[in-house]
Amino acid sequence: MEHKNFKNIDKVTYGRGSFSQLGQTIEPIRQTHNRYFVYIVDQYFKGKDLANRLQNKPEDLVYFIDVDPYEPTTEQVDSLRDEIISKKGVPSGVIGIGGGSIMDIAKALSLMLTNEGSSTLYQGLNLVKKPGIYHLGVPTISGTGAEVSMTAVLTGPEKKLGLKCDWTVFNQVILDPELIASVPRDWWFYTGMDTYIHCIESENGIRNNAFSLAYGEQSLKLCREVYLGDKAGQTSENDDKLMVASLMGGLSLTYSEVGVCHALSYGLSKIHGTRHCYANCVIFQHLGDIYPQGHREFMRMIDKHGISLPQHLSKDWDDATLTAMATVSINLPFMWHHAFGDDWQKKVNLDYIKGLFKRL
Amino acid sequence: MEHKNFKNIDKVTYGRGSFSQLGQTIEPIRQTHNRYFVYIVDQYFKGKDLANRLQNKPEDLVYFIDVDPYEPTTEQVDSLRDEIISKKGVPSGVIGIGGGSIMDIAKALSLMLTNEGSSTLYQGLNLVKKPGIYHLGVPTISGTGAEVSMTAVLTGPEKKLGLKCDWTVFNQVILDPELIASVPRDWWFYTGMDTYIHCIESENGIRNNAFSLAYGEQSLKLCREVYLGDKAGQTSENDDKLMVASLMGGLSLTYSEVGVCHALSYGLSKIHGTRHCYANCVIFQHLGDIYPQGHREFMRMIDKHGISLPQHLSKDWDDATLTAMATVSINLPFMWHHAFGDDWQKKVNLDYIKGLFKRL
Numbered sequence: 001m002e003h004k005n006f007k008n009i010d011k012v013t014y015g016r017g018s019f020s021q022l023g024q025t026i027e028p029i030r031q032t033h034n035r036y037f038v039y040i041v042d043q044y045f046k047g048k049d050l051a052n053r054l055q056n057k058p059e060d061l062v063y064f065i066d067v068d069p070y071e072p073t074t075e076q077v078d079s080l081r082d083e084i085i086s087k088k089g090v091p092s093g094v095i096g097i098g099g100g101s102i103m104d105i106a107k108a109l110s111l112m113l114t115n116e117g118s119s120t121l122y123q124g125l126n127l128v129k130k131p132g133i134y135h136l137g138v139p140t141i142s143g144t145g146a147e148v149s150m151t152a153v154l155t156g157p158e159k160k161l162g163l164k165c166d167w168t169v170f171n172q173v174i175l176d177p178e179l180i181a182s183v184p185r186d187w188w189f190y191t192g193m194d195t196y197i198h199c200i201e202s203e204n205g206i207r208n209n210a211f212s213l214a215y216g217e218q219s220l221k222l223c224r225e226v227y228l229g230d231k232a233g234q235t236s237e238n239d240d241k242l243m244v245a246s247l248m249g250g251l252s253l254t255y256s257e258v259g260v261c262h263a264l265s266y267g268l269s270k271i272h273g274t275r276h277c278y279a280n281c282v283i284f285q286h287l288g289d290i291y292p293q294g295h296r297e298f299m300r301m302i303d304k305h306g307i308s309l310p311q312h313l314s315k316d317w318d319d320a321t322l323t324a325m326a327t328v329s330i331n332l333p334f335m336w337h338h339a340f341g342d343d344w345q346k347k348v349n350l351d352y353i354k355g356l357f358k359r360l
Numbered sequence: 361m362e363h364k365n366f367k368n369i370d371k372v373t374y375g376r377g378s379f380s381q382l383g384q385t386i387e388p389i390r391q392t393h394n395r396y397f398v399y400i401v402d403q404y405f406k407g408k409d410l411a412n413r414l415q416n417k418p419e420d421l422v423y424f425i426d427v428d429p430y431e432p433t434t435e436q437v438d439s440l441r442d443e444i445i446s447k448k449g450v451p452s453g454v455i456g457i458g459g460g461s462i463m464d465i466a467k468a469l470s471l472m473l474t475n476e477g478s479s480t481l482y483q484g485l486n487l488v489k490k491p492g493i494y495h496l497g498v499p500t501i502s503g504t505g506a507e508v509s510m511t512a513v514l515t516g517p518e519k520k521l522g523l524k525c526d527w528t529v530f531n532q533v534i535l536d537p538e539l540i541a542s543v544p545r546d547w548w549f550y551t552g553m554d555t556y557i558h559c560i561e562s563e564n565g566i567r568n569n570a571f572s573l574a575y576g577e578q579s580l581k582l583c584r585e586v587y588l589g590d591k592a593g594q595t596s597e598n599d600d601k602l603m604v605a606s607l608m609g610g611l612s613l614t615y616s617e618v619g620v621c622h623a624l625s626y627g628l629s630k631i632h633g634t635r636h637c638y639a640n641c642v643i644f645q646h647l648g649d650i651y652p653q654g655h656r657e658f659m660r661m662i663d664k665h666g667i668s669l670p671q672h673l674s675k676d677w678d679d680a681t682l683t684a685m686a687t688v689s690i691n692l693p694f695m696w697h698h699a700f701g702d703d704w705q706k707k708v709n710l711d712y713i714k715g716l717f718k719r720l
Contacts, residue, residue, distance in 0.1 A: 210600035240570035
């Protein structure tokens with residue numbers, strides 16, 4: 001088996017208040033390319049304090065994007081790219097400030113500013129033809145690992161699948177735990193659980209190895225402190241930890257693979273538009289037989305934080321809907337392979353997956 | 361306080377047997393630059409199996425270097441650079457295969473092949489003027505963290521100090537735990553303890569933060585499994601872990617700082633030529649008052665593996681020798697500052713440091 005050659009984020013700044021170093025961080029890139037920057041900022045921050053601290057220059061383009069109605073789409077990225085190019089040509093770089101969706105848009109945009117045609121052409125592994133432009137991520141929600149991963153997940157007309165290559169990885173990430181302090185409690189939980197599930201899935205499968213396991217173990221330790229420990233909850237100390245947990249969880253899955261919950265989650269999101277982290281939680285509550293230990297702990301965290309997840313969703317899904325969902329999921333064979341080994345196809349087929357969806 | 365902006369290794373391959381991917385890994389770099397490669401290999405491997413698996417091409421230069429007599433010096437790197445340039449001009453890249461000393465030589469050489477004059481000019485932080493050439497590290501001993509650090513430590517006529525900048529960091533590292541299987545037992549211990557001490561020093565000081573602590577905690581967990589657990593010892597499972605522990609320990613110190621043991625260790629090595637990892641062990645056994653918890657555990661590991669460290673070394677050192685050693689150590693103010701805080705100069709002076717050396 002060939003071992004993955006894993007591309008790191010080029011540079012990482014970590015610490016409370018480090019967001020204020022954004023301007024100085026991009027200055028050398030500005031000077032080298034002598035062009036403007038594009039900011040992609042979560043609409044949530046419009047009118048808020050952060051919007052006055054962007055350290056942008058007059059020539060820069062600042063887009064506030066509402067990521068609430070739907071997850072990032074290929075169409076959205078394509079039209080944003082076309083608009084930017086027609087307005088001011090190729091920029092020096094793209095800065096994404098927000099949660100996982102904003103990270104994905106910034107990463108995809110960086111690639112699509114140098115690669116021609118629609119982003120649907122590049123959904124998959126190593127289909128991108130040219131390096132993208134400089135891109136910098138500033139997460140304001142921790143958990144998805146999008147700040148560290150080599151994929152920019154987009155929903156297209158046919159599939160929900162990432163633009164996945166070395167060039168997708170950010171050139172720079174600024175991790176400022178102060179920025180995640182105001183995350184609403186329910187999303188603080190769902191996104192943190194995305195990290196938790198990354199680690200559980202990463203370690204329970206054939207691609208698990210000492211490298212990904214070490215990242216997963218430490219990320220799980222931090223998740224336990226943040227969500228289960230004596231000092232559990234949204235405190236500044238825990239925000240410090242959660243930001244690191246998200247990064248390490250992302251590294252754990254990158255060097256291993258995600259599993260059943262993520263495969264199902266993509267199906268649920270593609271067909272019903274359910275947000276990724278929330279979808280994971282909705283699904284993971286029913287996977288006690290597949291991930292018994294992780295499931296037990298997950299249910300304790302649900303309980304501790306009084307989170308209520310929807311039940312009996314599947315009663316409204318007809319067979320065609322279930323088939324559509326299962327079709328999306330089965331088209332992620334590397335996840336099933338990781339989870340169940342070389343024999344996975346003996347167990348996993350459309351009916352099996354539909355059965356899992358019926359648990360919801 | 362400004363937050364560090366930390367440069368990562370560009371790419372990392374991890375796994376048993378991954379060394380066999382060296383040739384294919386460097387092929388794109390070869391093709392881009394259309395030039396030869398330089399191999400810097402620990403002399404230990406001359407005539408051994410590994411020497412037949414270098415995947416080098418006829419045009420490449422392969423140097424087997426004996427790093428046993430002394431730690432890497434500025435003079436050594438300068439003359440190697442001059443010889444290489446005069447033989448075949450600037451290469452596509454440098455490959456280092458060996459322990460911490462070989463890693464340091466490869467990193468320094470990469471920089472000195474593009475920066476003029478003696479490497480003594482560049483000992484310190486951010487003194488290097490131009491990016492070095494592509495450099496790839498293959499550690500064959502785990503522990504020093506040299507595979508991940510942003511410094512290439514050289515001993516010069518005046519100081520033992522690293523060439524420290526973003527460009528020092530490897531472009532590529534290949535972590536193949538099979539390569540560390542044959543490390544002699546005593547060096548397996550000393551180098552692993554270097555990692556252990558990195559983590560203890562990193563977390564005990566003012567630059568400790570959630571990011572470096574997370575790496576330190578996981579590295580310590582792995583060290584405990586390798587050196588203290590039920591399955592402690594030189595097994596293949598533990599080699600897998602030790603290789604990750606070394607990387608994570610290196611990341612922990614990079615994002616924080618080392619402390620008293622390392623400051624003393626540089627003094628001991630500079631004046632007496634003592635090897636770094638061994639010097640750390642010789643010193644750390646006497647630092648129970650400064651790092652009580654870490655010291656207790658260290659002594660248990662010494663005990664468990666029947667390691668005997670030299671005692672009463674200082675009886676042979678006159679005052680001039682002690683002063684020379686202490687002078688080297690006090691010229692590492694960031695380590696003392698980290699360990700003792702802003703007031704460190706109230707406590708630490710030449711006499712205090714000489715007192716610490718007298719414990720040896």
